Amino acid sequence: MPRHLQQHAVRLELDGEQLVHDNLSGACVSGDALWVAGDEACGLDRLRRLDPVDGEVLRFGEAQHFPLADYLDLPAAADIEADIEGLACADGYLWLVGSHGLKRKNPKPGRDDNLARLATLSHDGNRCLLARIPLVDGADGLPMLVREAPDGRSAAVLKGGPRRNELTELLADDAQLAPFLAIPGKDNGLDIEGLALHGDRLLLGLRGPVLRGWSCVLEIAVETRKGKLRLRPLGKGGAHYRKHFLRLAGLGVRDLHMDGDDLLILAGPTMVLDGAVRVFRWTGAAQALAAVPDDEAAAMWWDAAVEQLALPYGVGEDRAEALCALPAGWAGPRRWLLLYDAPSAARKRGEQTVMGDLLRNG
Incomplete structure (x- = not known):
């Protein structure tokens, strides 16, 4: 279990033209490469593992950018x-998820339209994206x-358009979550952050909303029909999605990662706050998820997630945003990579x- 933090141990040499170094939000490993995403881009960056040069434990570089529009039929312009x-x-795919939420314009010093900016909401069309892309070995x-x-x-891509897809259409009628679809993500509105796969299920972590201290992870299953991903029932006659509410000390989910049958949860503030960031472990999550009857729309887990580590901020x-496991041969047994948005x-x-x-x- 992750109990210790080794700071500044991993060097990422990124493509300066893509500007992802200031807004890293996702990471995963395939083969001898690290894939990273930024939350202000519309593409992915692949980094090769290289020899360390300045005392770091791991170094990644030779970045190559992969625009999503080259591989996906995006809801909006590229x-x-x-x-x-x-x-x-x-299983031979790279999966990705967007926030699915609204955003509010940010006031800026010296502008005379800041009140108008603070009242302006938008929904960039590609934010409502859940997709998979095949991985193959290159030359x-x-x-x-x-x-x-x-x-x-x-x-x-999950069937939908610039403002909604099959998942958000269902959530629009959800007793707990529907009111938050009209609220920007950084205001405790709907904001998907974190994606993990286990078997045929996808787990989507919600940064927001957090309801009376209860954080939410959505469970869904998808299938392919006519070239699109489509939600399918969770078992015979089951719901098309399920909510799992957990106690994460009032924090929202920032990233998810399956570690065997356990679920690692990176959690932080729902809003734009400088506050606690922690790693939790849900031991036996796979068995707990499998034990929920197909027709149950929600489950509440009172003490499932146990705090493993408090992180600096x-x-x-x-702001810690991305968590992923590393192969045992890269940096010793059981190591996890942690990446930050707005790096100092x-x-x-x-x-x-x-x-x-x-x-x-250890």
Whole structure:
């Protein structure tokens, strides 16, 4: 279990043109590569594992950018940000999820329209995105993305459009979550952050809303029909999604990662706050999820998630956003990579390089 933090142990040399170094929000590993996403982009970056150069434990570089529009039929134009908030690599696919939520314009110093900005809500069309893209080995030995793989695997997006998809259409009638679809994510509105796969199920973590201290993880299953991902019932006659409410000390989910049958949860403030960031472990999550009857729409877990580690944070910076497991041969047994949005100056090495942290058992 992750009990110790090794700060600034991982060096990421990113593509400066993509500006993801200041807004990292998702990560996953496939082959000998690390995939990362930024929440202000509409693409993914692949980094190769390289030899360390300055005392770090791990180094990644030779970044290559993969625009999502090259592989997916996006809900909106290719230059509109997707606000990618979760990545997972499993069974030959890279899965990704956007925030699905509204955003509010941010007031800026010296402007005379700040009141109007604070009243302006928008929903960039590519934020409402849940998709998978096939991974294949490239000529350089690294994994790459393709629309169609030789073995028949194909890229697909959950059916929907710029403002809604099958999932948000169902949530619009949900007793607990529906009122929060009209509230921006950073105001405790609906905000998906975190994606984990286990078997045929997808788990989506909600940064918001947090309801009376209860955090929510959505469970869904998908299938492919006519080139689109479609929600399918969770078992015979079951619901098309299920809510799992957990106590995470009043924090919202920032990322999810399956660790065997356990679920690791990175949690932080729902709103724009400098506050507690913690890692929780839900031991036996897979068995608990499987034990819920197919026709149950929700489950509440009173003491399932146990805090493992409190993480440092800064004032307006160093907000932990991405968590993923690393192969045992990369940095010793059982290591997890932790990446930050709004990295502090101490984490930067020039204009294109940032440092992440390692979580370890001992």
